[in-house]
Amino acid sequence: MTAADRATAQRAQLDGDEIDWAPPPPPEEPREPRRRIFGDRVGSVEILAILLVLLVIFRGPIADAISDPRLQTWTTVFVSVMVQAVPFLVFGVVLSAIIAVYVPQSFWARALPRHPALAVPVASCAGVVLPGCECGAVPIAGSLIRRGVTPAAALAFLLAAPAINPIVLTATAVAFPNNPEMVVARGVASLIVAMIMGWLWLRLGKAEWIRLPHRPDIDGMPKGRAFWASVRHDVVHAGGFLVLGAMAAATINVVVPERWLQTLADNPVLSVLALAVLAVLLSICSEADAFVAASLSQFSLTSRLVFLVVGPMVDLKLISMQAGVFGRRFAIRFAPATFAICVLIGVGVAAVVL
Template sequence: MTAPEHVAPAGEEQTGSSQAVADRPHPPADGRGGGLRSLIPTRIGSVEIFTALLVLLLALNGPLTELLSRPALATWTTVFVSVMVQAVPFLVFGVLLSAVIAVFVPRSFWARALPRHPALAVPVASAAGVVLPGCECGAVPIAGSLIRRGVTPAAALAFLLAAPAINPIVLAATAVAFPNNPEMVVGRAVASLIVAMVMGWLWLRLGRADWIRLPHRPDLDRLPRGEAFWSAVRHDVVHAGGFLVIGAAAAASINVLVPERWLQTLADQPVLSVLALAALAVLLSICSEADAFVAASLSQFSLTSRLAFLVVGPMVDLKLISMQAGIFGRRFAARFAPATFAVAVAVAVVTGMVLL
């Protein structure tokens, strides 16, 4: 008979199998293989980007030093930094006060405070812009909310134009930007107030209700007050601050890239200089709390031309046109923006001739 084969006990077989499995090389738990590959990060975060920038700056230290020492770039940096340093405190202070008023002051207050007669409500609403320290970004949704809560559109639109132009923060910033020309503060306040009232009365005369699409309820009304306050602050700082940087860079670039004789030739033409700076205000879309410092840097132009820049900017610019189209509708923006631009330029010129 053949001797029976030896059969290992079940426990011994399992132990041997486990030992064999343990002796085999196992791939890493993340399945990416071993060696150097395991040290390479799969995601590039802020730390990696910052490190790469530091390495790049160290590698390009010599060329960058030579580039920054050039007179043109030194002038650009000087103008840019000076505009930012002067404008940022007013921007931050204005954003904080605007958030306080938008969150803690009931919106229904404006409807109760305005006269019932539309023609009388327009100048009162225009003057009410003095108590709203904020930029035009916040005035657009507030004006839409006023219309929704029963305020006549003419008064709400007058408030929309006056609030970012004649509030104390903007006027104080203008005084700091033009320390030797206090008449610029008076001229800006008077011209902006006149434009706001004229546009309000024009809407009473020519405006149609179907041009305005009633806005949706602002998101801030559905948030707790503390959260709504910081949400408004973050939104205004990001948007207004971003446009301020663009405007400061554009002003510095104009001072460096455009030949002085070109600017002087344009500045010597009264009509062209006014139209050029008015169009520049539309394109730059600078926050009203900071545009005075950009205007002050354009010293080649007359005070009247720069007044047109300050009057047009808070009322008609690219970001305002897009916001008005989104809140009130494209039919409204297509009519209201060009009319406001024409009235603002005309009033600024007349005011400049009288006061400056």
């Protein structure tokens, strides 16, 4: 270092600057990104390809298993439940998205009475004008609660809509042409159960029992995007649990022997309980359960009325969907209480009307 350089360094130190005389490090050469052997991630196409390969490899054992009559029965019941339920599930999901996106929250404050006890019967009667089944009513009820409707009124609508709408009552009249009183009995009993459960929720229900799944924030989205986001969310939650419920119902149909039903039909008390439990296990859509009830001719009209009242309000697929939309804490309390009220009101109405 020359004398001039030393003088410059001394002046820099006096000014508070520090000079690093070490040579700068050589620039690093850019590294080539590491390539994954199987791509970024395994997608649905890859999964489908793997399944197809497995089907080809194990086609012999699979063909033998499918030829089993019990498995064929299971498949038939599962497919029939899904075919009956999916159109109404889609209808309910679309209507739920419309309620969430296009109907302002102030509408429900004007449409329903302010007092929750009066809102329950109004919401129950609103089920008359909505043609649908229990699969569509579950996401609609969840959307109503999100929009500020009191849970008691939303739950009353949930129970009433699939049981007293015009399609269900018309199907009941067609299934029981010689017993038109069954239509009146079913409508009255179902409406009473829906109102009682709504009022019971007002009295005994707790807000923490309902845990609605997290839904993406759609308030700031354009209405079109918000609509499809809401549809996708409800299909994932309600549709998945519908599949589980349909699988459980198909399994019960294969496991329970038919001769047990004939034995139970001879006892008046056991026949009522048997058809009530059977309605839960079969999980038949409310638009088709009247024809099944009519085919159970060995049972009394009272037993078959209880079957028609319980089915649209408590069944395996409905319990599964309620657990998915409202939470398990809600489902394990609401379903047994609804079942007990359905049996009691069904027997009471049958004693008066039938």
